Amino acid sequence: MSATVEINFTLNGRKRQLTIDAGLSALNLLRDKLDMTGTKYACGEGECGACTILVDGLSVNSCLMYAADFDGRDIVTIEGLRSDKGFDPMQDAFVEHGAIQCGFCMPGMIMQARHLADTNKDLTYDGLKRGLEGNVCRCTGYKKVFDAVADVIGIAK
Amino acid sequence: MTEKGIGAAVLRREDRRFVTGKGQYVDDLNRAGQAHACFVRSAQAHAEIRKVDVSRAKSAPGVITVLTGEDVAADKLGSLPCGWGITNKDGTAMAEPGWPVLAQGRVRYVGEAIAMVIATTRQGARDAAELVEVDTSPLPVVVQATDAGKKGAPQLHEAAANNQCFDWEIGDRAATDAAIKASAKVVSLDIVNQRLVPNAMEPRAALAEFDTNSGLLTLHCACQAPHAMRLLLGAFVLNQAEHKFRVVAPDVGGGFGSKIPPYAEYAALCWAARRLGQPVKWTSSRSEAFLTDAHGRDHVTRAELGLDKDGRFTALRVSTVANLGAYLSAFGPLIPTYLYATLFAGQYTTPAIHAEVRAMFTNTTPVDAYRGAGRPEATYMLERLVETAARELGMDPAELRRRNFVAADAFPYQTPVALLYDSGDYAGALDKALELADVKGFAKRRAEAAKRGMARGIGYSTPIEATGAAPSAIAGQLGARAGLYESAEVRFNPTGSVTVFSGSHSHGQGHATTFAQIVASTLGVPYENVEVVEGDTARTQFGMGTYGSRSTSVGGSAIVKACDKIIAKGKKIAAHLLEASEGDIEFENGNFTVSGTDRTKNIAEIAFAAYVPHNYPLETLEPGLNEQAFFDPANFNFPYGAYICEVEVDPETGFTRIERFTAIDDVGNVINPLIVHGQVQGGVAQGIGQAMFEQGVYDESGQLLTGSLMDYCLPRADDVPSIDSGLTVTPCPFNPLGVKGCGEMGTIGSTPAVINAILDALKDYGVSDIQMPATPLRVWQAIRNGSAPQAAE
Helix, strand or coil, X not given: CCCEEEEEEEECCEEEEEEEECCCEHHHHHHHXXXXXXXXXXXXXXXXXXXXXXXXXXXXXXXXXXXXXXCCCEEEXXXXXXXXXXXXXXXXXXXXXXXXXXXXXXXXXXXXXXXXXXXXXXXXXXHHHHHCCCCCCCCCCCHHHHHHHHHHHCCCC | CCCCCCCCCCCCCCHHHHHCCCCCEHHHCCCCCCEEEEEEECCCCCEEEEEEECHHHHCCCCEEEEEEHHHHHHCCCCCCCCCECCECCCCCECCCCCCCCCCCCEECCCCCEEEEEEECCHHHHHHHHCXXXXXXXXXXXXXXXXXXXXXXXXXXXXXXXXXXXXXXXXECHHHHHHHHHHCCEEEEEEEEEEEECCCCCCCCEEEEEEECCCCEEEEEECCCCHHHHHHHHHHHHHCCCHHHEEEECCECCCCCCCXXXXXXXXXXXXXXXXXXXXXXXXECCHHHHHHHCCEEEEEEEEEEEEECCCCCEEEEEEEEEEECCCCCCCCCCCCXXXXXXXXXXXXXXXXXXXXXXXXXXXXXXXXXXCCCCCHHHHHHHHHHHHHHHXXXXXXXXXXXXXXXXXXXXXXXXXXXXCCEECCCCHHHHHHHHHHHCCHHXXXXXXXXXXXXXXXEEEEEECCECCECCCCHHHXXXXXXXXXXXXXXXXXXXXXXXXXXXXXXXXXXXXXXXXHHHHHHHHHCCXXXXXXXXXXXXXXXXXXXXXXXXXXXXXHHHHHHHHHHHXXXXXXXXXXXXXXXXXXXXXXXXXXXXXXXXXXXXXXHHHHHHHHCCCCCCCCCCCCCCEEEEEECCCCCECCEEEEEEEEEECCCCCCEEEEEEEEEEECECCCCHHHHHHHHHHHHHHHHHHHHHCCCCECCCCCECCCCXXXXXXXXXXXXXXXXXXXXXXXXXXXXXXXXXXXXXXHHHHHHHHHHHHHHHCHHHCCCCCCCCCCHHHHHHHHHHCCCHHHHC
């Protein structure tokens, strides 16, 4: 039997204390143990970004992270993305620009977009495209995604 | 009332749940007491199975059972069915070897399922799967379709001599041969349309449940056509009658054709749940997706185009070898035949066409529909030939096309390869594309790029597609084993809201929005009062699902037909309430009015009267306001377009960047432009993927070398240009909405435009051909191998 560890962390603003298998991935903790299925499994090897979450404000592929490393950190998933007015402006913009098709990659895409907006004061349109390169979308061709994120950040094409 | 009706750019109502992580895809569903399945898969491409020893796996912690091919045989599960039969040139039927749910004595491709381990946890099932010992003796392997028919090639199936599934032809061979011979100019190309791996972002997944009291089997699975799934699995594989079998396709994360077939895993899960009386769940890993989702394309083609001295096309002669993979996938035989060669006229008046297609079995993953399915292969071949002809003749490629277009006044137009084109103005779309792409300014942009040491090129493509499958009677004559209509039910609720049930299925297309727009316009009810239900065989009547860009033209038309029945019944009810004769009742914007008067009843009042029939013509009319319809189209519809791509190639590195991409599409009337443009843009990205990035590569031993997202290059955010998309509108006369399919045009049209642009950029380097994907290495090698002196530098 694998070893267990106790972790203390903040998940979407709420303090959590859990005892978990040391080998559990962050993605499986969220999906299988906490029923937070907004974060998606699509490749399991950090290539597609569908499982992107924010860890202490930085975007991370949760499939590559051990859940044990949540200890002491502030975690935000798509379920916890909110603004004072309700939806995060990024969520609104994706809807308003028609940036969504099947929707499967979008939680990860939106978390990455939120990270880009929060951490890059002088982001350009090209920089934004590069910043979303780790998030694969097979449906949209990305254009409306770029438009949505650019709109929120306030940059011109 | 109908500002959110047909034609409005209504925001998609489904998107709130997607952006908040509340989408419900199959892997998001769980049931109390569910077990988890893991498949033991073949690591060899071709081998005899001597023994499968499950004893260690069975005694591993948490293992409930382990099932093998022997259990499949003992329980008499049927073979996975093929939905389309092809007739050979000589009139015989295609070879149709079976495809067992779990391998029977032999494996024929890497990834084929040999055994299924079911355990209390997912990890437990995976761990135990590694304890299943499969003793095999390897067999020689054949991977390429062009090798499969050679003398001495390894044989896959007893039922398929020389690995051939079929040898098929269409068109007039004698007339085509004669016309080619008489042509002033013949242009020929050898084309490889490479194998692609669809890679929907949601991996396939299934959750099967069996109610031991009622005998009801329920399968939640990631699929595009739940009723077809139920029919095929229930009747052919599981012997499970439809009234005791429910298939639910909830939110589905992309399909692109790869979620149509009734896969072995889905059958196996149903079977296991039925045996155990316990829910069983399985979600494909990405590695399994690469190995077991049906692949796309994989054609090798020789094509010749004849032209007269004025550049008019005289004949097209095509010979293709298609790779079907190791087994017949559900629509595998349809793709390289009736979805392929029937498009060979393109937008042109080529009078003589002949095509022959040999389809082969190989030790590779089975091939089936992938976005466009046959039509991209046809369009790529034809548009490459046309552009090559223009280059060899020194003609403007736009002018050469214009000279050969079917004229706008020639519709309906009968092609030499079976299809009757519905409507179009091909030159009109090309003109619009030329303007939007600023082709006039290209020479200047090319010169400016040259100053920077970059080779700039421009490429065209004028694609056409047959969508809206299909007239069932014609499809049946051509080998379809099912009808291809769509169904709808439009149900007024007593207080005036409407629930619409459709046999289509949305996995990104936005039906919940567009179908509600159709109903809002047709019935004059507020868009917000219409709810769309899809994807559950227990809630919707039998229907055929979503693929081949058919949902709006076939499924949407079924909705219109049901609405028309609602209006017809509403007139009778209104006539009674308004004390007028039925013939005097007019219906407009949701109101039934006595002609020439202001006496009127809103449709919501009519619905209420129908459900609370206190004042109602009960002696002649049933209560209720709920109508069903099936729509079987009289013809396909034929969206078309004009695509122009501009690239810059760095001759030092071969790195190619798409600088501009213009897509003009004519998809008939548009229900929601926001969604149509999104479909085009996403389609273009997939077509660019084939042109520049994607290729499924097998080594000689049948191992898939591109088996992960680290090895198989999907287009990423920085790879896709900003796509300028525009529309022209020529309504389709064969459906009540006047719509044509919009889901695949981008993919079909973009691939040849990109390659034509790259070849235009490289023409000064003596490069006249390149195989896809045109990676930097391939472009660089082409420049090195080109005939131009500067290429040697």
